[in-house]
Amino acid sequence: MPELPEVETTRRGLEPHLLRRRIRTLELRDPRLRWPVPPELPALVAGRRIQGLTRRAKYLLLETDGPSLLLHLGMSGSLRRCAPGTPLKPHDHLVFHLDDGFEIRLHDPRRFGCCLPLPDAPAVHPLLSALGPEPLSEDFDGGYLHRLSRGRRAAIKAFVMDQQVVVGVGNIYASEALFLAGIRPGRAAGRVSRREYQLLVSRIRTVLTDAITQGGTTLRDFVREDGTHGYFRQQLRVYGREGQPCLSCGTLIRNRRIGNRASTYCPRCQR
């Protein structure tokens, strides 16, 4: 599932192949994504030169010398760089034809992703304007989470998955970070101590950076820009391990629904 590490892996893989390239055409094979891709989008970007590929939260910003684009991979999306002549697959919805002959294809079976034009001031875009801090930035720390969480009754897992609180942390990495910090996912966010938040922030940082190093987590759909898998799945301690023994203490991993999400945890290691 594309959370921050998968999006960042894709960004890093694609950027060197995109910089200074020109978009010859954008082929709209199926515009039915989370929001319909505007029919005028191909005309807006045709002939434009790519000046950057940046990331904000789980969004990718494709910057050109004309209009820029906002891309999201939803939960089953991937961007692949394909050599000329590579056969199209089902669910290859968008194809950027570049001036070096290569193609960048947005593949998204469940179509929860998006591709939208971005205004000149990206920060005012409604999808970006209310986002919380980046988890790997300086302004995200234990004190911030502690302050923001006072009085909140929502589960801490739902709290850290709230993109207005901190971005990029989805179900997989929230589960893993809470395990590494020894905190039960169902505890009220407002009852978690400052010290625990400091530890949690540290664990969120390490789990995200480790996952980026491994190329992200492939469960089913996610592939990197070159078609290879991410390898962080092998490092998962609790996610997807319901009923299996905890790697630290041997207690069986439990699964509880929190905020309508599967939440796996070790009842002994996490308090």
Added chain:
DNA sequence: CTTTAGGCCTGACGGC
């Protein structure tokens, strides 16, 4: 204000 539920979408899976 915070919190929750529903909806979008496809494919895998289990039960009958």
Added chain:
DNA sequence: TGCCGTCAGGCCTAAA
């Protein structure tokens, strides 16, 4: 074998 209900998940909107 084949049909069908359920689940997965990010993130929106609407409603409580």
